[in-house]
Amino acid sequence: MSDIWPTELKVSKDRRLLSVAFNDGKSHDLPAEMLRVxxxxxEVKGHGPGQQVTVPGKRSVEINAVIPTGNYAVRIGFNDGHDTGIFTWAYLRELGEKGGEMFSAYEAELAAKGLTRGN
Structure with missing residues (x-):
């Protein structure tokens, strides 16, 4: 995976989508809501096993900034003030490949806890 890196990162005009193209020719469109939750x-993953937080109400979240972090990641800032997530190239790729499954699991967690994605 260390041989895979983005050749392009582009935020959509409505700031709700991050498009990532990789050096092996694959590309993914990652919704801001998915990136945020x-x-x-x-803050989201916790500091150890079992500490993960299910973040509700982020359906309308937007990407404010994509800030390079070394040569291995970006920090993404959102319009709700969250900006501490360091998204490595490998994690962006994982979200592109498995994000649908991961987001479905998130939606199931929301439902189990009586929470919603918001408006």
Whole structure:
């Protein structure tokens, strides 16, 4: 996976989609909501096993900034103030390939906890 890196990162005009093209020719469109609720930040993932937080009400979240972090990742800032997630190239690729399954699991967690994605 260390041989895979993005050749292009582009935020859509409505700021609700991050398009990522990789050097092997694959590309993915990653919704802002998915990026926000599956953020690799400690705020979402917690500091250890069993500490993950299910973040509700982010259906309308937008991407404010994509900030390079070294040569291995970007930090994504959202319009709700969250900006601590460091998205490695490998994690962006994982979200592109498995994001649908991961987001479905998130939606199931929301339902189980009586929470919603918001408006």
């Amino acid at each position: 599956l953020s690799p930040s400690a």
